[in-house]
Amino acid sequence: MTCARCWRWCLRRWPVLIDGHLDLAMNAADGRDLTLELDALRARDPVLGQRATVSFPELRAAGVRVCLGTLFALPRTPDSPHGYTDHAGARAQALSQLDQYRRWQDAGHLRLLTSRAAVAAHLADAAAPLGVVLLMEGADPVRDADDLPFWHQAGVRLIGPAWGRTRFAGGTDAPGPLTPAGRELVQGMAALGLTLDVSHLDDASFWEAAELGPALVATHANARALVPGNRQLSDDMARAVAQSGGVIGLVCLNRFLRPLPLGSLDRVPPGDLAAHAQHYARLVGWAHVGLGTDLDGGFGAEKTPAGLERYRDVPQLLRALPPEVRAGVAGGHWAHWLTTRL
Template identity: 40%
Template structure:
């Protein structure tokens, strides 16, 4: 089944992890044999061939570059201009993938419809470019608001104002506090340009402020449920209900610590915590119960978000295994119509409404 993944950090993996994503997952992992500079070396699950194998024909692909002040222990860049330059390198990688025929940018309704039509024909997937919608995870690299329009002209269509920790425009995971006037001005400019607000990673205070001040389209590309895994990274039921009221779609994430409670980084294992794809369906089920339907759930795996097989469901070898989900959803009682909504339909409906 044609599948949309609403969150992949492809350019970060290409540049910071130095992965040639045109290769198979197996080839990438062989190349990393013996490396230990990152915890997921040799455990990658994502590549462009694996996306094609899994019929994942359209993704929301990120740029990401955090600014960190002198007292911020998180990894990041020491000035907003350096962060901007990093995102421009990431953009250059996406453009190189377009030049090579590996990817194609999707940024408007006509491009969306033509790309879906391409992936609906009977030609082998190996000959089809993977479509990508450009998203910015954390707004720190927007040096000032004039840069946002430059980013839009380069194809940026979704933006999450914060990532982890404190940000220049909003507060993110494990932080607290409001967006303030600078963040509100960012939201206003996003609204003028028609950029989708990605509520993922916003701390509670910034989340509610964003919902009050932003009146354009809102989604959550990769987020699970606080009721099942109690952490500020997850959405509370009240937050999920607010997103449902705004017509949002929430993408289920496959980072193990977000899927099962009690995960300890570097200690817990997927098998030891019984973390499998069914656990993601538990989170999606919970959202459906709050919504009363299956109109607000989708897939946003984050499978290449600085972790690999050591921290993802044990029944997933590569992202191609997303094709296990239709049968699993059917066993959970989802109808054929609802299964199509989860795999691609809800994201397509959202985008068509946002871009019409």
């Protein structure tokens, strides 16, 4: 049986989740020990005000087989006084997180995956630990386009040029086009076969980048038609991602599911996630809809839909979807993308 047939057989036999966006190393940098059972992690959680939902045992219990794990360098802001202020600082954060993933791999907690064949073989191995494909969220750790081969060799397979504004692009709440360095970055990514994560790109940067021809995904981005703002995808953006063959990951943060004030603790109904999924499906078809929960990505269970108290509750959110599409949204669509386009 070929690897492709193996993983498809496994998806039919076992419930499988693939998450398009988890900030695992960022959480470790914040002092969280993700090797613990979730209740033990919560009992000693150093991150105040965010009730943890993710640990390696918790992901295993939920049935998560693969995720896109981020290298996320945090810039200095009034709320983050120890963030980076230049390329060197951003690079140091990303390299530290890369080392964290490698140490987890050495300890058997995860397996880093860098090719289509590796993902297919991993999905066919039910006893394997969590598989992780590396995604750089915000490209400031990259010196310039000539630095891309270093990161590719290190295992990075997707890059999102922006978070807020970066040296390369306008981003969330920071409108603007690609910078000249950003255009060179995206051209270099296309040449190396690195995928562009458009999740945080401002509209102007998005359309400039799309014209340069890289493969596109949106690892964690909900629909602007339901929640206004440049953090979400417009309908035309969603169509462009789908036309590239990409997948759009659904985010579990309440204010990305329904318009809510920043900091709101109002819990939205679980059906709100299904509403975004159904909106995308009407635009581009179910084959381009997946999960990108972003759980513990700067927020905790208190800012997730009602009933989502820990990661193993994620499958319950899919019950609001038609039964015939649940397996694809849970993991099948990302599995197809990862084994055919990564």
